Amino acid sequence: MAPFLSKRDLQFQLYEVLDTAALPSRPRFAEHSREVYDDVLNLAYNVAEKYFANHTRDADLNEPHVVNGKVELVPGVKAAVDAFRDAGFFSAHHDEELGGLQLPWVVMQAVQAHFQAANVGSSGYPFLTIGNANLQREFASPEQQKTYMQPLLEGRWFGTMALSEPHAGSGLADITTSATPREDGRYNISGSKMWISGGEHELSENIVHLVLARIKGAPAGVRGISLFIVPRYRVNEDGSVGDSNNVVLAGLNHKMGYRGTTNTLLNFGEGGETIGELLGEPGRGLAYMFRMMNEARIGVGMGAVMLGYAGYLASLEYARQRLQGRHASNKNADSPAVPIIEHADVKRLLLRQKAFVEGGLALGLYASSLVDDLQTGPDGAKADTELLLDLLTPIVKSWPSKYSQEALSDAIQVMGGAGYTRDYPVEMYYRDNRLNPIHEGTEGIQGNDLLGRKLTQAGGRGLAVLLEKMQADLKASEGLQGVDDIRSALQTAIRQSGAAIQTILGKAAELGPDLFLANANSALEMLGHTVIGWMWLRQAATAARALGAGKDTDFYQGKLQAARFFAVYELPKVRAHAELLASADRTTFDMQDAWF
Amino acid sequence: MAPFLSKRDLQFQLYEVLDTAALPSRPRFAEHSREVYDDVLNLAYNVAEKYFANHTRDADLNEPHVVNGKVELVPGVKAAVDAFRDAGFFSAHHDEELGGLQLPWVVMQAVQAHFQAANVGSSGYPFLTIGNANLQREFASPEQQKTYMQPLLEGRWFGTMALSEPHAGSGLADITTSATPREDGRYNISGSKMWISGGEHELSENIVHLVLARIKGAPAGVRGISLFIVPRYRVNEDGSVGDSNNVVLAGLNHKMGYRGTTNTLLNFGEGGETIGELLGEPGRGLAYMFRMMNEARIGVGMGAVMLGYAGYLASLEYARQRLQGRHASNKNADSPAVPIIEHADVKRLLLRQKAFVEGGLALGLYASSLVDDLQTGPDGAKADTELLLDLLTPIVKSWPSKYSQEALSDAIQVMGGAGYTRDYPVEMYYRDNRLNPIHEGTEGIQGNDLLGRKLTQAGGRGLAVLLEKMQADLKASEGLQGVDDIRSALQTAIRQSGAAIQTILGKAAELGPDLFLANANSALEMLGHTVIGWMWLRQAATAARALGAGKDTDFYQGKLQAARFFAVYELPKVRAHAELLASADRTTFDMQDAWF
Known part of the structure; x- marks a missing residue:
């Protein structure tokens, strides 16, 4: 069977294109070295190969199902998450005092990449847990961290993010799950959450849901939304797992793929009280999530x-x-x-x-x-x-x-x-x-985010930084052999993208927000291809320099040829998107429901 | 549930864009009228809705499997093909003397469209049968037609096309299934055929396989390939179904989709003689198939x-x-x-x-x-x-x-x-x-066919005819309201495509066949979009004219807006493909295996 990941390319990206080996010069990573990173990556490869890749198809063929009220998964999943835990990956990027290795995020991401490649379904459980813990680390109180985060770092409990509701997916502003204050300072949570990955299973002793809800009387819209820690099982004073918290599994979603990650509809406060703790300040729930x-x-x-x-x-x-x-x-x-x-x-x-x-x-x-x-x-x-x-x-x-x-x-x-x-x-x-x-x-949300927010915030400084970085790499690659195609194609794409953004931003006020955003997808496509073209310039320049040393020439020739391919076959597509965006075309905007 | 097909659009395409209602002026269709066609289409809709759409998901969830040596399908399939037969669709385009209605092919295709939309899996069985019968109608002897085609027209027997082999899919020139002459003038067939849709089932009394094979001693390559009629069960003198012909089901393929159509690996001549009849002349097998x-x-x-x-x-x-x-x-x-x-x-x-x-x-x-x-x-x-x-x-x-x-x-x-x-x-x-x-x-085969054969045959007359037709429609749509965008975008695309084709054909000899074909996919993309642009011009012009009458304006506005969309969002993509093709770019050609 083919390998699930190219170790050689990962090394190239981390140590030749990026300067990951220099990170130990930063105080937080002072105990590290390239050898430490390589050992961690090798461990990730071995665990991913042995415990994750072994049941990928099994989990696909046998999707999660409910037996006697419990979600049943194929047996490989439990062994996989246990191996992930035993390897220490749940906390590897956290402080040493929390049991972590203080791994840089780029190395942590490279670690995770192995599990995504080997088995995206089973890797969902630890990754959701890691994300949950990261959020708690940033915003939860020390007591909450001790009670609800530490078990996640140890891989004993797992976590979820419970944002969407049956009637509110992309439109989170409209969620209606409610939080009613209790006398003990906590809240009774009531409502339904949809599309909750890892929402119910028997893989861990407890599940910590991070739940968006509205405190009774909160205003409509985003500013009325708060974030709550809601465990599947209530937690006793000593941190041990207690009684059911009445988070009820209302159904599983049956997906085309990604079937190894169970996806659930959960009802909170059904058949009894579901008690949650406010995380951070009221009304800041979505802001925390977006951070x-x-x-x-x-x-x-x-x-x-x-x-x-x-x-x-x-x-x-x-x-x-x-x-x-x-x-x-x-x-x-x-x-x-x-x-x-x-x-x-x-x-x-x-x-x-x-x-x-x-x-x-x-x-x-x-x-x-x-x-x-x-x-x-x-x-x-x-x-x-x-x-x-x-x-x-x-x-x-x-x-x-x-x-x-x-x-x-x-x-x-x-x-x-x-x-x-x-x-x-x-x-x-x-x-x-x-x-x-x-x-x-969704892709639509990302397009609106890019054009409607990211390209304008701080007076367009983000784009200016991007352009500076790209120009610096263009300058640094001058005269290198074999990079001409990607350099000139990237320069053209930058010019076209830059002009289109300037044009559409210049028209924004006159167009109004709806028409301004009507072709946001073209902005995403145009700038996306340009940025990837830049990533190919960086790889091509690295390869061109390495070819001089005469080692591993096939690998570097492949990089140059792929860069050339992207330059010749893909970057010319930027032009049509740029022209469309700049023209503020009204075709989709003008389309009427009745005309379909 | 949403309808599976738009009756309104089908009417528009057949009677407003095309002049299907005028076909009855041709002698073969003299008994027809638009009402006849509409009745047939309504019948198709009703049968498709009642008997095909009812088990589409069931067939998807329960793929064909083998029970006691027989292929088991969900029960809806048998009822569906029976209803298709009872409606007379197996023979509807054939001569009246064969039991048909002499339907024009465009109407027959529109009939089939209903079943493809309602249930592509179950419709596979009748459509393969219709294709098989069409080939026999063209090339088989009168005796063969009587024995092997007539039962297909009646929907009593079904048919397949057995071309591919485990080692020969796109490369049919390399098939090795053999045909050994028998004393009775027939042949013993021996070999394996892969990807045979409808290759085994219990839906019909018999299955007629059309099998590509080589007569012993035939030359290598395409010219050594002949076509054989090979029934699942041998046929008695009186046309009744006899003994097994030793076509053995060796396995089912498990597909991502299209699961309603069973797809098989068949062994011929296993455990006994598989007897086939030569169809047409020796060495013409692939030619018949391609006709x-x-x-x-x-x-x-x-x-x-x-x-x-x-x-x-x-x-x-x-x-x-x-x-x-x-x-x-x-x-x-x-x-x-x-x-x-x-x-x-x-x-x-x-x-x-x-x-x-x-x-x-x-x-x-x-x-x-x-x-x-x-x-x-x-x-x-x-x-x-x-x-x-x-x-x-x-x-x-x-x-x-x-x-x-x-x-x-x-x-x-x-x-x-x-x-x-x-x-x-x-x-x-x-x-x-x-x-x-x-x-x-495959798409790769189609690209090579377009650039390597169809654009050059008859001195490029095919392209000239296409250009004439497009220019005629451009001329006819001059001055119509609301079609400017599609007209000008199409004119640009035609100019770009035409120039690119001229350039690459002019370089063909110098490039040699391998490099000449290296960017055939761009020819397919470029000309494909141009042709669809032309189809949108035809629809837009029809809609623009109809809008004058003030009826059904939403429908026609929708046509104009979709044409505009294709003009603004899609046709500009032609340019990049045309430039790539004309440049005879060497990137893929030069790429080396070792560089990947």
Whole structure:
């Protein structure tokens, strides 16, 4: 079977494109070294291979179901999350005093990438738990952290994020779950939450739900929403698990893919009181959630990248082994069939996958390194770094979600009928990844976020920082051999994107918010491709420099060729999006319901 | 539940864009009238709704499996094919003397569209049977037609096409199934056939396989391949069904979608003799198959269109009912949420689906009308019509296969998490349609066919005919209100495509066949979008004229707006493909296996 991840490319991204090996010069990481990071990544590979990759298809074929009121999962899941816990990954990025290794976020993200690639479904449980703990670490009280976060770091309890409701998915402002103050300072929670991943299972001693709800009397809209810690089982004074908290499983959702992660409809306060604790201040619930959103959205983007990457590797192996047809120039029917990787159109499909998944990986890790810079980098740069990360986040989330799906479609296409069957994993990855453009903010939400918020905030400083970074890399790559195509295509894309953004922002007031945002998707596509083009310039420049040393030349030639592919086949698509955006086209805006 | 098909649009395409109502002026259709066609289409709708749409999900959830050596299907399938037979659709396009209605092919295709939309899996059995009978009608001997075709027309026996083998899918030249002459003039068939849809089941009294095989001693390659009629059960002198012919089911393929159509691996000549009859002349097997390919490929394209169309209608209904969020300009959190169809990005996703599926439907029916013109149109135009149909066929097959998949992804996106679950049909359609870019010639095959064969045959006359037809429609639409966008975008696309084709053909000799074909996919994309742009011009012009009459204005406004959408959002993509093609870019050609 094909490997689920390229160790070589991960090393390239972390240590050659990014300067991860230099992070130990920062005080928080002083105990680290490249060897420490490599050991952690090797451990991740081994745990992912042994305990996660072994039941990916089993979990797909046997989706979670309810038996005697309990959610039943395939047996491999429990062994997997236990192995993840035993390896210490639940807390690996946390402070030493909390039991962690103080791993940088970029390394933590690279660790997680292994599990996403090996088994996206089973990795959902620990990742939701990690995200939950991260939020508590930032905003919960010390007592709450001791009671509800520490067991998550130890992997004894798991966590969820309970935001959506049956009538409120993208429109969180309309949630109606209520929180009624109790005399003991806590709240009775009542309402229904939809699409809750990991909402019910028997994998952990308890489940800590982070629940958005409205305190009785709170105003309508976003400012009336608060965040609550709501455990599945109440917690005794000594921290042990107590009675049921009356969070009732009302149903499981039956998904096309991503089936290993159980997804639930939960009723709170059904058949008894559901007691929750307010987390932070009233009315700040969505704000807390959004503060954690950058990391969550990087996580979704990285998950998409890794599914696409696993599909690419599977189709690559197949293309090298499958014999079929001959070159068009060979008319000798008696000559042997060639491996299909020799056909130009198969190479196109493979190069396209390579360009998409390695471009996406570069972006996901780059964004993760910005999270580290925000936390441990030089103070003077943090304001700019935050704006850049804010600007990139909708792209980091949505670009790989969309283009890994394209890559996975190409993986199926390379394999033909075989790729369409469950004899190979690519059809499963294709089903799994189709969730990624939907959850954690749909593609439409990301487009509006990019154009309506991120491109304008701080007077457009985020975009200015991005342009400076790209120009610096363009300048640094001048004269390198083999990077001309990507340099000139990127320059063109930057010029087109920049002009279009300037034009549409200039018209914003005159257009009004609805028409201004009507083509937000084009902004996302245009800037997304431009940013990935930049990621390819960075990889190509690194490869061009390394080629001089004469080592590993096939690998670096591949990087240059994939960069060229992105330059020639993909970046020219920026132009049409830029023109559409700049024209403030009214076609969708003017469309009427009755005309459909 | 949403309807699976738009009767109104089908009427528009058949009677307003095409002049199907005029066909009865041709001698073969003299007994017909528009009323006859409408009755047939209504019958198709009713049978499709009652007997096909009722078990689509059931067949998806319960894929075919083997019980005691027999393939077991969900019960709805048998009732469906019986109803299809009782309605007379197996023979409806055949001569009256054969029990048919002599329906034009465009009407027959419209009939089939209902079943593809309602249940693509169950419709596979009759459609394979119809294709098999069509081939026999063209090339089999009168005795063979009596024995093997007549029962297909009556729907008593079913048919398959058995081309691929485990080692030979796209590369049919390498098939090894053998045919050894017997003393009785027939042949003993021996070998394995892979991906045989409808290869084994209990739906019909017998199954007639059309099998590609090599007569012992035949040359290697395509010219050594002959076609054989191989029944599942041998046929007695009196035409009754006799003993087993030793066609052994070796396995079922487990597909991501399209699960209602059982797909098999068959062994011929296992455990006893498998006897077949030569169909037509030796060495002409692939030629016969390809003569039928135009119709088969139109059928695949139409199947893709109808899946996309059904998904569009489902997501449209959802978007009208689902309340979520407010317009960006509305900051009042107390105001009610709006139906999501009011959001510009949702309108974009719906318009995009509309543009793709209605554009595809227009093309599929136009191509079907060319099949009629070839058979019953004026003799003087037939040579040109055949070249045009040949040129369009790879586009008719591959464009909807690809762009219905995009449309179905958009349908899921409109519906968000709901669209990702099996509470709605769109995730199933998405899985079903992913087969269409693979079977009946992959997208890669279609690209090579278009650029390597269809654009050059007869000195490029096919392209000249296409350009003449497009120019005629451009001229006829001059001055019509509301069609400016599509007219000018189409003119640009035609200019860009035409120039790129001229350039690449001019370089062909110098490039050699391998490099010449390296970017064939761009030719397919470029000309595909241009042709669909033309289909939208035809629809827009029809709508613009009809709007003058003041009836049904919403419907016609929708047509104009979808044409505008295709002009503004899609046709500008032609340029990048045209530039790439004209540049004879070497990126994929130069890529080396070791660099991946």
